Amino acid sequence: MSEDLLTAAQMRAVEAAAISSGAVSGAELMERAGGFAAEAIRARPPGVEAGRRTALALCGPGANGGDGFVVARLLAERGWTVEARLLGDVAALTGDAAQAQRRWARIGRTLPLGSVDGPGDEPPALVIDAVFGTGLNRPLGDETMAALEASLARFGGPEALAGRVVAIDAPSGLCLDSGRLLCPRYFAGAAALTVTFHAAKLGHVLAEGPETCGALAVGDIGLAPWRDAAAGRARLAAPGPAHLKRPGHKYSHGHALVLAGGVGRGGAARLAARAALRAGAGLVTLCPPPAALIENAARLDAVMLRPVADAAALTEALADPRVSAVALGMGLGVGARARALTAAALGSGRAVTLDADALTSFRDDPAALWAMTHPRTVLTPHMGEFAALFPDIADALRAPPRRGPAFSRVDAAARAAARAGCVVLLKGPDTAIATPDGAAVVSAAAYARAAPWLATAGAGDVLAGVLVGLMARGWSAEVAAAEAAWLHVEAARAVGPGLIAEDLPDALPGVFARMAAPDFRSRAF
Numbered sequence: 001m002s003e004d005l006l007t008a009a010q011m012r013a014v015e016a017a018a019i020s021s022g023a024v025s026g027a028e029l030m031e032r033a034g035g036f037a038a039e040a041i042r043a044r045p046p047g048v049e050a051g052r053r054t055a056l057a058l059c060g061p062g063a064n065g066g067d068g069f070v071v072a073r074l075l076a077e078r079g080w081t082v083e084a085r086l087l088g089d090v091a092a093l094t095g096d097a098a099q100a101q102r103r104w105a106r107i108g109r110t111l112p113l114g115s116v117d118g119p120g121d122e123p124p125a126l127v128i129d130a131v132f133g134t135g136l137n138r139p140l141g142d143e144t145m146a147a148l149e150a151s152l153a154r155f156g157g158p159e160a161l162a163g164r165v166v167a168i169d170a171p172s173g174l175c176l177d178s179g180r181l182l183c184p185r186y187f188a189g190a191a192a193l194t195v196t197f198h199a200a201k202l203g204h205v206l207a208e209g210p211e212t213c214g215a216l217a218v219g220d221i222g223l224a225p226w227r228d229a230a231a232g233r234a235r236l237a238a239p240g241p242a243h244l245k246r247p248g249h250k251y252s253h254g255h256a257l258v259l260a261g262g263v264g265r266g267g268a269a270r271l272a273a274r275a276a277l278r279a280g281a282g283l284v285t286l287c288p289p290p291a292a293l294i295e296n297a298a299r300l301d302a303v304m305l306r307p308v309a310d311a312a313a314l315t316e317a318l319a320d321p322r323v324s325a326v327a328l329g330m331g332l333g334v335g336a337r338a339r340a341l342t343a344a345a346l347g348s349g350r351a352v353t354l355d356a357d358a359l360t361s362f363r364d365d366p367a368a369l370w371a372m373t374h375p376r377t378v379l380t381p382h383m384g385e386f387a388a389l390f391p392d393i394a395d396a397l398r399a400p401p402r403r404g405p406a407f408s409r410v411d412a413a414a415r416a417a418a419r420a421g422c423v424v425l426l427k428g429p430d431t432a433i434a435t436p437d438g439a440a441v442v443s444a445a446a447y448a449r450a451a452p453w454l455a456t457a458g459a460g461d462v463l464a465g466v467l468v469g470l471m472a473r474g475w476s477a478e479v480a481a482a483e484a485a486w487l488h489v490e491a492a493r494a495v496g497p498g499l500i501a502e503d504l505p506d507a508l509p510g511v512f513a514r515m516a517a518p519d520f521r522s523r524a525f
Contacts, residue, residue, distance in 0.1 A: 034070025068130025253282030254472030275465025329358030458501025
């Protein structure tokens with residue numbers, strides 16, 4: 001499966017490049033897509049009752065509807081009882097969709113979507129949602145909604161069909177560029193399975209996408225040779241460079257400094273420091289104020305300690321050329337000291353991870369922070385911290401979507417990264433990572449990689465620690481951010497429900513061991 005995450009426009013560009021090459025026709029791609037979907041349905045997706053082979057195919061007026069007619073025909077040829085309904089008039093269909101409908105018409109009839117007549121009122125075993133797919137760019141109108149509701153009313157409405165829906169490309173109403181619902185009333189949350197083709201789309205992994213799509217299957221329909229037609233595509237986070245240490249000594253694997261808060265506030269930084277060491281940094285030094293030195297010494301062994309009272313003391317510590325990366329903000333405290341330490345860290349030219357209090361300390365003057373950040377900086381805000389630093393971008397993300405493509409978390413991270421001049425890692429189940437030049441990665445804790453137990457105190461501190469550990473080893477800010485986010489989810493999956501933040505660093509060796517196995521395969525969906 002491709003690790004690309006495409007927008008609707010990028011998917012159209014790939015298809016157009018394939019068709020214009022003469023190697024494949026649009027009709028053939030539609031047949032391949034419908035064939036993959038039919039096979040996925042034959043595998044009985046969750047919610048479809050065993051032994052029942054009845055289906056209702058809801059088809060739209062475009063290519064998504066054409067896919068639906070292919071699925072309807074293939075299921076009927078395999079003994080299913082299929083009812084097909086079309087939004088609009090058959091005579092208005094054009095191109096490949098019209099051809100798909102004509103092939104279906106040889107074995108079955110097409111009823112209007114809004115008519116109440118039909119073969120019976122018993123709910124079908126499954127509903128094929130092929131009304132709107134990748135190209136939806138506006139809310140479903142009142143007329144369309146009325147037609148859908150009329151078609152489903154005789155079965156008890158959408159609620160009665162929950163868990164029986166197989167969506168082609170996307171549940172209708174979902175913006176596949178953002179994962180945001182343009183129409184929250186239709187099949188939202190009801191899909192048992194969503195089948196898409198060539199590559200997952202951004203909307204499958206962002207925002208409401210995962211909870212709306214159910215399970216996700218990505219079908220190979222032979223478009224890989226034309227993937228580069230999708231310029232500027234985002235990527236799905238996946239394991240990259242080897243994690244096993246190369247030959248050398250501890251200093252050749254990097255030295256990370258982790259700044260800590262005062263007495264009674266060192267837990268977050270200790271979590272980060274341990275994670276940095278587990279991530280492969282050769283040395284990690286925790287730097288609390290002098291008064292908190294003994295408290296931290298009682299809790300640490302392999303992590304070293306150095307008191308740092310102020311920015312001057314940090315500058316002195318950074319005079320050691322063997323120090324390669326710095327992380328600060330976790331439990332640091334908000335205010336002048338945090339701002340001064342941040343300025344010293346950024347001024348050193350080292351790789352820097354800024355989290356929590358280091359970000360919040362600049363909420364009243366974000367421009368002062370942007371004047372200091374550089375390409376080896378990574379900001380790791382959650383949504384609240386992001387809104388404090390980028391209020392206008394956060395407002396755009398929070399605004400209800402009125403049209404598609406709707407503004408997405410990837411858009412937000414990219415705009416923020418361009419403004420800040422550094423990498424931005426916007427934390428969440430759909431973590432979005434962007435660089436100033438617009439490159440984007442999504443680390444999706446969804447589908448087979450869902451890890452809702454990561455919503456626990458201290459988990460973000462561990463993420464910052466893994467990130468600074470990788471940066472200490474010399475990884476670029478972008479690569480380290482994507483890898484850290486991926487490892488964070490893998491470690492959480494390894495622990496499972498009941499996880500607390502302290503579990504995460506110690507789960508990393510098991511993750512690395514699995515990655516080193518010859519048969520290792522990264523989970524995506």
